[in-house]
Amino acid sequence: xxxxxxxxxxxxxxxxxxxxxxxxxxxxxxxxxxxxxxxxxxxxxxxxxxxxxxxxxxxxxxxxxxxxxxxxxxxxxxxxxxxxxxxxxxxxxxxxxxxxxxxxxxxxxxxxxxxxxxxxxxxxxxxxxxxxxxxxxxxxxxxxxxxxxxxxxxxxxxxxxxxxxxxxxxxxxxxxxxxxxxxxxxxxxxxxxxxxxxxxxxxxxxxxxxxxxxxx
Amino acid sequence: xxxxxxxxxxxxxxxxxxxxxxxxxxxxxxxxxxxxxxxxxxxxxxxxxxxxxxxxxxxxxxxxxxxxxxxxxxxxxxxxxxxxxxxxxxxxxxxxxxxxxxxxxxxxxxxxxxxxxxxxxxxxxxxxxxxxxxxxxxxxxxxxxxxxxxxxxxxxxxxxxxxxxxxxxxxxxxxxxxxxxxxxxxxxxxxxxxxxxxxxxxxxxxxxxxxxxxxx
Numbered sequence: 001x002x003x004x005x006x007x008x009x010x011x012x013x014x015x016x017x018x019x020x021x022x023x024x025x026x027x028x029x030x031x032x033x034x035x036x037x038x039x040x041x042x043x044x045x046x047x048x049x050x051x052x053x054x055x056x057x058x059x060x061x062x063x064x065x066x067x068x069x070x071x072x073x074x075x076x077x078x079x080x081x082x083x084x085x086x087x088x089x090x091x092x093x094x095x096x097x098x099x100x101x102x103x104x105x106x107x108x109x110x111x112x113x114x115x116x117x118x119x120x121x122x123x124x125x126x127x128x129x130x131x132x133x134x135x136x137x138x139x140x141x142x143x144x145x146x147x148x149x150x151x152x153x154x155x156x157x158x159x160x161x162x163x164x165x166x167x168x169x170x171x172x173x174x175x176x177x178x179x180x181x182x183x184x185x186x187x188x189x190x191x192x193x194x195x196x197x198x199x200x201x202x203x204x205x206x207x208x209x210x211x212x213x214x215x216x
Numbered sequence: 217x218x219x220x221x222x223x224x225x226x227x228x229x230x231x232x233x234x235x236x237x238x239x240x241x242x243x244x245x246x247x248x249x250x251x252x253x254x255x256x257x258x259x260x261x262x263x264x265x266x267x268x269x270x271x272x273x274x275x276x277x278x279x280x281x282x283x284x285x286x287x288x289x290x291x292x293x294x295x296x297x298x299x300x301x302x303x304x305x306x307x308x309x310x311x312x313x314x315x316x317x318x319x320x321x322x323x324x325x326x327x328x329x330x331x332x333x334x335x336x337x338x339x340x341x342x343x344x345x346x347x348x349x350x351x352x353x354x355x356x357x358x359x360x361x362x363x364x365x366x367x368x369x370x371x372x373x374x375x376x377x378x379x380x381x382x383x384x385x386x387x388x389x390x391x392x393x394x395x396x397x398x399x400x401x402x403x404x405x406x407x408x409x410x411x412x413x414x415x416x417x418x419x420x421x422x423x424x425x426x427x428x429x430x431x432x
Contacts, residue, residue, distance in 0.1 A: 017306040054317055056356055069313040076309055077334040093292055097285040100269055112351075135328075142270055 004029035005061040009036050010209035011119070013167035015058035018077075019206050021163045022195055024199035025083035031060075033208040037119070067167045070167070074160040084159050091154055096155050098161040106143060109136035110168045110176065117145040118175040118214035132176070140184055144203055147186040151193055158197065166194055174214050221277040225252050226425035227335070229327055229383035231274035233286045233292075235380045235422050240415035241299035248277075249424040253335070278389035279327040286383070287315040300375050307370055311370055314369050314377040321361065325352035326384045326392065334391040334430035349393070356400055362403040367409055374413065382410055390430050 004022055008015030008031050015034075022029040035058050060067045067073050067102035076097065086095040113132035116124040143165060146153070153161040169191055173179050180188040194200060204211050220238055224247050231250075238245040250273050271418030276283045283289050291312065295302035302311040320379040329348035332340040359381060362369070387409055389395050396404040410416060420427050 023298070054321075055363055056390070070314045071316045072309055072313040075312060092286055093283070095293060097283075097288040100285045100287045100316070100319050103316050105270075108320055108324060125343040127343045128347045131341070131344045131347070136347075146269055173227055 002030040003062065005032050006030070006076075007032045007034045007059040007061070008057055009209045010173060010204050010207040010211065011037055012057050012207070013107065013169075013203065014056070015172065016075050016203040017163050017167045017209060018058050018060060020200065021077060021084065021160065021202075023162075023201060023206060024197045025077070025081060026199060027077075027081065027083070029209050034058075037212060044193055047092075066149045068080070070102055071164060074163055077199070079171055080114050084103045086159050086161075086165065091159070091181065094154055094160055095161045099164045100137070101142070102161075102164040105139040106136070106146060106165060107167045109139060110178075112204045114168060117177055117216070119212065121215065123216065127157065128189075140178075140187065143182040144186050147190050152183060152190065158194065165180050166191075170195070218244050219278065220244040222246070223243065223248045223250045223275040224273055224423045225250050225279070226423040226427065227253055228423070229323065229385075229387065229419065230271050230272070232274060232419040233379050233383045234274050234289050234384070235419075236382055236416065237290055237300065237376065239294060239417060239422060240298060240304075240413045241293070241297070242415060243293075243297065247422075247424050251425075255344045255430060258306070269332070280293045287319055287380060290315065290379055294376045297318040300379065302375050302377075306377070310370055311377045314371050315380045317355070317358070318377075318380040318383070320343050321355040322381060323383045324380075324396075325355060330384060330387060333393055335428065337431065339432065342394060344423060355402065356394075360402050363406050367414065374410065376408075378410060382407075386411070386416055 004027055006015065006019055006022065006029055008019055012034075019029075019031065036057055041080070056066060056068060058068070058070060058073070060073050067076060073200075086092040109132050113129065113136055116129055116132065130136070145152075150156075152158045153165065168176060169180070177186075180191060222231065222235055222238065222245055228250075235245075235247065252273055270284060272284060272286070274286060274289070276289050285291060291297070294311075302308040308417055323379055325348050329345065329352055332345055332348065359369075366372075368374045369381065384392060385403070386395070394400075396407060
């Protein structure tokens with residue numbers, strides 16, 4: 001059995017954050033398919049009890065323990081392995097600050113916007129879609145400005161903070177509705193730097209699950 | 217000058233997380249009023265440059281440094297002071313996991329729902345309001361279930377994770393639209409335990425800024 005077993009599925013950018021980290025860090029890991037898109041497995045009481053009360057993917061199994069919340073998993077893995085770890089207390093603070101911003105304002109709205117526009121079975125309310133897009137764009141602008149004079153979120157080298165922002169960045173425009181080359185060139189250049197890392201793979205190549213065509 | 221200076225305003229639950237922590241921890245702190253509700257101060261380039269590129273309150277000044285993101289501030293303060301600190305690595309993981317969940321799913325939706333329904337100058341779109349409420353409720357249910365057999369988020373004693381969930385919990389029902397005694401009795405009981413801590417104060421007593429009547 002691999003050192004790390006990641007319960008994940010291809011459409012989950014939050015799972016991708018951890019899958020991409022494990023792969024780029026060269027750790028011994030395997031994906032375990034969670035059939036979330038087929039509906040409800042993460043809401044199943046047995047999954048919740050065994051894995052996490054929050055009912056979310058990803059869940060990482062390692063050394064007999066289960067870990068949920070991608071930002072906490074990334075923080076723990078960096079501390080344990082030293083890979084893509086912040087250097088010292090000030091950088092650790094900065095990584096956590098950006099991971100929280102990602103969870104609160106960036107991934108949260110981009111993920112929800114993408115799901116509503118591409119995968120929600122019934123057509124989403126246009127006002128809700130516009131609201132979510134209007135919430136994500138200022139967060140994107142913050143990151144775009146931050147990357148104007150930095151190669152990666154903390155500076156010259158990639159850290160766990162970059163893996164957090166990578167969550168939904170590599171899904172196709174047909175899903176996210178965003179052409180980052182067009183609206184956020186610094187972020188798009190950062191994407192190319194991330195994609196150049198050894199071990200980088202597209203979410204649909206890295207994690208199990210059928211690619212699903214956007215429903216609209 | 218106080219050891220800690222917290223840039224905050226009474227309506228900000230994210231600022232309240234830190235203000236309440238500082239007060240309950242008995243630290244030497246003072247609030248510095250950020251007139252966010254009057255519009256735009258946190259979007260001012262000077263504030264952003266001096267304090268934080270994310271343009272958010274709160275910002276904590278301590279020993280010549282500025283810190284933003286309430287979850288990162290709480291984590292740093294617990295490490296520095298030992299007050300309301302998780303005990304050991306497993307609890308530190310658990311605290312971070314819940315702080316991330318709070319930022320991603322709990323505070324985020326409750327804060328936005330409250331602002332839209334109580335303070336947005338123009339009437340919000342009913343579909344957006346319903347969406348935000350519908351997002352917050354499952355997060356509340358997760359916390360409600362978790363508190364069924366625990367006094368506080370990590371167990372018998374309050375930690376920084378509790379201060380995170382306290383952010384918007386104490387604003388009046390006229391603002392949040394939630395009567396927690398009615399819909400989440402475990403959470404309401406947890407609120408009473410938090411309110412019994414030495415140093416607890418209502419957000420409108422603890423932080424500067426006029427109380428503003430909900431606009432609708």
